[in-house]
Amino acid sequence: MAKSNIGVNQLDTRRNPSDAIWNSCPWLEIFAGDSAVASGCQFFDDFLFEYNTGANAQVPGYKVVGTNGTAALLATDDGGVMQMATSTSAANESYLCFGSAVGSHAQFKKDTRNQMWFETRFRVQDITNASGYFLGLTRPSDMASAFLTSTSFVRASADYVGLANLAATPTKMDIVYNTASTETVYVAGATTLVVNTWVKFGWHYFGSTQGNKVRFYINGQEVANTAGTLGVAVTAANFPNAVQMAAMFAAKEAGGSVATKLEVDWWRFAQTIDDQ
Secondary structure (H helix, E strand, C coil): CCCCCCCCCCCCCCCCCCHHHHCCCCHHHHHHCCCCCCEEEEEEECCCCCCCCCCCCCCCCEEEECCCCEEEECCCCCCCCEEEECCCCCCCEEEEEEHHHCCCCECCCCCCCCEEEEEEEEEECCCCCCEEEEEEEECHHHCCCCCCCCCCCCCCCCEEEEEEEEECCCCEEEEEEEECCCCEEEEEEEEECCCCCCEEEEEEECCHHHCCEEEEEECCEECCCCCCCCCEECCCCCCCCCCCEEEEEEEEECCCCCCCEEEEEEEEEEEEECCC
């Protein structure tokens, strides 16, 4: 795909997908079905089309899961912004699940040609009320009410990789992963939230030719863990290796006073597979 001028690992707060993640992606070749270069799949949703609104209204290609949750386009934002919103009642939630919480499109595998790229751009509208957010990949069977809990502030035992928080004052978000066990926080406080301020989060999985590592990015800059390590191997303990997953964007109201609102501008995904 075409390259732009933002250097690798430089701060990239533009609306566009981040070069550090996507400059290595054979996007056009995947789209064209050029198996000599890359076979795989790709998705890019900029949320440009009008959808139904109201409690648990369904979005084409997605399923809205959760108690009294809504998913609707914001009329005041150009370029398409999808808002997942809850009511002010405690334990209400809105999870936007790609593939209708049934289909899957992503899998971390150790195939020779397997690579994966994912990124999304989002913002939140409250960082003082007890609430929770998640953006990433989840096993479809785990896309259900109480994926984010409102009492223990711990995500349910499920398979997932993403950016998340659940705190009384949700000012920071962690990079996390889990495989139906006890969650692993790979990077605590990976980004600090500011109300109505856009953040980009994503990763590039390099496949078996480069150590089977997933490397994470915030606003185009790679994020290391507390040990200074760049990237986690999909063979690491508790990482959902070889699990079929799909994209999910989640908001949870925990405090019972202010509606929780997660707003997603776009998300983008590509994966190459070894079909030889």
